[in-house]
Amino acid sequence: MTLATHEAVGGLVAAAVAPLPAVGFILAFLSHFALDAIPHWDYQISSLERNPADPLRNRVLFGRSFLGDALKVVSDCLIGLAVILLFHYLAGLPLVPMLIGAVAGALPDFLQFIYFVLKEEPLTSLQKFHVWMHATKKIRSALGGIVFQAGVLAIIAFLVIYCR
Ligand SMILES: [Zn+2]
Numbered sequence: 001m002t003l004a005t006h007e008a009v010g011g012l013v014a015a016a017v018a019p020l021p022a023v024g025f026i027l028a029f030l031s032h033f034a035l036d037a038i039p040h041w042d043y044q045i046s047s048l049e050r051n052p053a054d055p056l057r058n059r060v061l062f063g064r065s066f067l068g069d070a071l072k073v074v075s076d077c078l079i080g081l082a083v084i085l086l087f088h089y090l091a092g093l094p095l096v097p098m099l100i101g102a103v104a105g106a107l108p109d110f111l112q113f114i115y116f117v118l119k120e121e122p123l124t125s126l127q128k129f130h131v132w133m134h135a136t137k138k139i140r141s142a143l144g145g146i147v148f149q150a151g152v153l154a155i156i157a158f159l160v161i162y163c164r
Pocket residue numbers: 001032036108109130
């Protein structure tokens with residue numbers, strides 16, 4: 001899923017257990033894999049050379065497309081941050097726990113990036129788990145995929161805000 005969705009859901013999960021930031025961090029980190037298990041849409045990362053036969057052999061190419069990808073990823077992160085701020089100002093959810101949760105929610109994808117560069121343990125084991133958890137079915141349409149992720153986010157936001 002997009003980093004924005006991972007950040008927002010991680011933030012919401014951590015907000016639900018706000019007095020326990022360490023628990024919030026762990027639950028937000030785990031929420032990443034639960035979200036990835038749902039069939040979803042992801043934007044193209046051109047600088048990632050995929051090995052369909054063995055996803056553990058995927059690698060990052062630091063070429064011209066890397067800058068464009070970095071821009072996509074940074075924009076994605078900023079959208080997630082904006083959603084977190086919206087939850088804070090509109091629904092009164094605690095900001096600091098949400099920020100911790102947002103970092104934890106997005107962290108597995110950053111660790112995945114570091115794995116693609118380094119291919120070292122313990123990242124290899126984590127990457128095996130990440131690949132294993134990741135849905136193989138995909139939503140092809142970008143619009144459909146974004147609407148779907150917004151829907152998943154809205155359900156989780158509803159549960160956290162109204163069940164608090
Ligand atoms: Zn992921």
